Amino acid sequence: MYLGAVLGPGVLVLPALANRAAGPASLLAWVLLLLLSVPVAMSFAELGTRYPGGHGVAGFVGHAFGRQAQNTVAWWFYAVGVPVGVLGGALVGGQYVAHAAGGHPLVWGTLILAAAFAANYAGFHVSATVQVLLVGLLTALVATAIAFRLPHVTAADFTPFAPHGWLAVGTAATVLFFAFAGWEAGSHLSGTADPRRATRRTLVVVAVLYLGLAVATVAVPGDVPLAVLLERAFGPAARATTAVAAVLLTFGAVNTYLAGAKELGTAMGLRKPLSVQAGWCAVLLVVTAVWRVELATLMGVTATTLAAVTAAGMAAAVKLLPRRTPPAVALAFTLVVLSFSGWWLLVPAGVSALAWSAARVGRSAASPGPRC
Numbered sequence: 001m002y003l004g005a006v007l008g009p010g011v012l013v014l015p016a017l018a019n020r021a022a023g024p025a026s027l028l029a030w031v032l033l034l035l036l037s038v039p040v041a042m043s044f045a046e047l048g049t050r051y052p053g054g055h056g057v058a059g060f061v062g063h064a065f066g067r068q069a070q071n072t073v074a075w076w077f078y079a080v081g082v083p084v085g086v087l088g089g090a091l092v093g094g095q096y097v098a099h100a101a102g103g104h105p106l107v108w109g110t111l112i113l114a115a116a117f118a119a120n121y122a123g124f125h126v127s128a129t130v131q132v133l134l135v136g137l138l139t140a141l142v143a144t145a146i147a148f149r150l151p152h153v154t155a156a157d158f159t160p161f162a163p164h165g166w167l168a169v170g171t172a173a174t175v176l177f178f179a180f181a182g183w184e185a186g187s188h189l190s191g192t193a194d195p196r197r198a199t200r201r202t203l204v205v206v207a208v209l210y211l212g213l214a215v216a217t218v219a220v221p222g223d224v225p226l227a228v229l230l231e232r233a234f235g236p237a238a239r240a241t242t243a244v245a246a247v248l249l250t251f252g253a254v255n256t257y258l259a260g261a262k263e264l265g266t267a268m269g270l271r272k273p274l275s276v277q278a279g280w281c282a283v284l285l286v287v288t289a290v291w292r293v294e295l296a297t298l299m300g301v302t303a304t305t306l307a308a309v310t311a312a313g314m315a316a317a318v319k320l321l322p323r324r325t326p327p328a329v330a331l332a333f334t335l336v337v338l339s340f341s342g343w344w345l346l347v348p349a350g351v352s353a354l355a356w357s358a359a360r361v362g363r364s365a366a367s368p369g370p371r372c
Contacts, residue, residue: 001131001132002198002199002201002202003135003139003202003205003206004131004132004134004135005182005183006179006180006181006182006183006202006206007135007138007139007206007209008089008138008179008182008249008253009089009092009093009246009249009250009253010088010089010092010178010179010299011138011142011179011209011210011213011226012092012093012096012224012226012246012249013092013095013223013224013225013295013299014175014176014178014179014299015213015214015217015220015225016217016220016222016223016224016225017172017175017176017295017296017299018030018172018175018176018214019217019218019220020296021164021168021171021172021175021296022162022164022168022169022171022172023160023161023162023163023164023168024157024158024159024160024161024162024218024219025161025162025163025164025166025168025169025172026169026172026176026214026218027214027215027218028169029169029170029172029173029176030176030210030211030214031211032169032173032333032337033173033176033177033179033180033337034180034206034207034210034211035333036180036330036333036334036337037180037183037203037206038203038326039314039326039327039329039330039333040180040183040310040313040314040330040334041183041199041202041203042196042199042326043313043314043317043321043326043327043330044057044183044184044195044199044313044317045183045195045196045198045199046195046196046317046321046323047060047313047316047317047320047321048184048195049195049196050320050321051063051320056077056184057073057184057309057310057312057313057316058070058071058073058074058077060184060313060316060317060320061073061312061313061315061316063316063320064315064316064319064320065315065316065319068355068356068359069312071268071355071359072312072351072352072355072356073309073312073313074264074267074268075268075351075352075354075355076305076308076309076348076351076352077261077264077309078261078264078265078268078273078277079280079351080301080302080305080347080348080351081302081305081306081309082257082258082260082261082264082277083261083277083280083281083284084284084298084301084302084305085178085257085302085306086113086116086253086254086257086258086281087109087113087281087284087285087288087298088178088295088298088299088302089250089253089254089257090109090110090112090113090116090250090254091105091106091109091288091295091298092109092246092250092295093108093109093112093246093247093249093250093251094106094107094108094109094110094111094112095108095109095223095224095295096224096227096242096243096246096247097243097246097247099223099224099227099239099243100227100239100240100242100243101240101243106285106288106289110285112247112250112251112254113254113281113285115251116251116254116255116258117258117274117277117278117281119251119255120255120258120259120262120274121274124255130252131252131256134248134249134252137245137248137249138245138249139205139209141226141230141242141245142209142212142213142226143209143212144230144233145213145216145226145229145230145233146209146212146213146215146216148229148230148232148233149216149217149220149229149232149233150212150215150216153215153216153218153219157218157219158218158219167340170336170337170339170340171340173337173340174300174303174304174307174337174338174340174341174344175296175299175300175303176303177303177304177306177307177310177337178299178302178303178306179210181303181306181309181310183199183310184313213226216229217229223295224242226242227239227242227243227246230242258274258277261273261274261277262274262277265277300341300344301344301347304338304341304344304345304347304348305347305348305351307334307337307338307341308338308345308348310330310334311331311334311335311338314327314328314330314331314334315327315331317330317331318331
């Protein structure tokens with residue numbers, strides 16, 4: 001379950017986006033984020049142990065800085081992280097289906113997204129057993145692709161190493177942050193697992209898979225590197241298998257995020273939170289289709305918002321935990337990654353402004369008027 005929280009459909013396409021941003025130097029971004037993951041993951045594991053009912057990062061932030069800060073982080077998740085993230089995830093699955101069966105990725109992605117909403121309206125939730133099977137399938141596919149590709153990697157694949165300059169490594173790290181979200185899972189699973197032990201094991205597996213995938217895909221062309229690698233290993237027959245696996249993985253992740261958004265929206269006091277998500281996703285889908293928004297932009301917006309959430313969580317950890325050095329280091333690293341986000345930073349900043357404004361209006365409406 002911890003692996004399922006970190007691994008997801010993003011790994012199917014993020015290597016290509018990172019290579020496009022920084023070339024072979026994107027390897028440095030993978031290493032940087034893996035190093036960042038250690039203090040982030042262990043800090044969240046410690047917070048999950050101390051505050052098992054904290055309801056994730058927003059709960060930790062609420063314990064540390066109060067209800068308004070908690071609401072702001074919750075809105076980052078609900079208004080940006082979930083709708084933009086599930087749309088980007090659905091389009092990842094759509095790319096793999098289009099690669100195998102033809103058609104437009106946006107059409108296939110829309111169908112995946114619609115199926116996930118229909119499943120949630122029907123009350124269907126992917127069971128823990130199914131999630132474990134999906135994560136196992138993803139791990140097997142990635143490991144197989146790495147095993148067949150690594151013997152054929154040569155020094156020429158890394159030349160030129162930084163074709164877009166060294167600052168592009170920071171841009172690649174911003175996009176890749178999407179693949180490193182999920183460490184706050186310890187706060188939700190602490191009642192049934194030891195967060196520290198599970199986090200340590202997950203860190204090892206994620207490090208091996210991510211670094212292996214980064215090296216294996218460094219010179220692989222196209223937007224679906226995993227499919228290309230598997231086709232080289234097993235021939236055209238692997239195309240359909242990879243597409244089916246991508247759909248299942250994408251559906252599982254999108255379905256889980258929508259279910260979480262439904263619960264989060266209810267806790268925030270929203271009426272029909274799933275319908276609000278459906279409407280917002282529909283608007284984003286139309287915007288993506290009309291203005292031809294690239295997948296890299298969707299991933300970048302989501303990753304920036306998740307990085308802001310992580311920074312807020314690490315700031316809470318600095319205040320709440322007795323050992324403050326690891327979360328302080330993680331906070332500093334995350335702020336460095338955020339500094340490369342550019343205009344994408346306007347998204348969480350705008351949501352913050354709206355959340356604070358709404359809170360002030362609510363307080364003004366609730367306060368008694370002047371006495372006559």
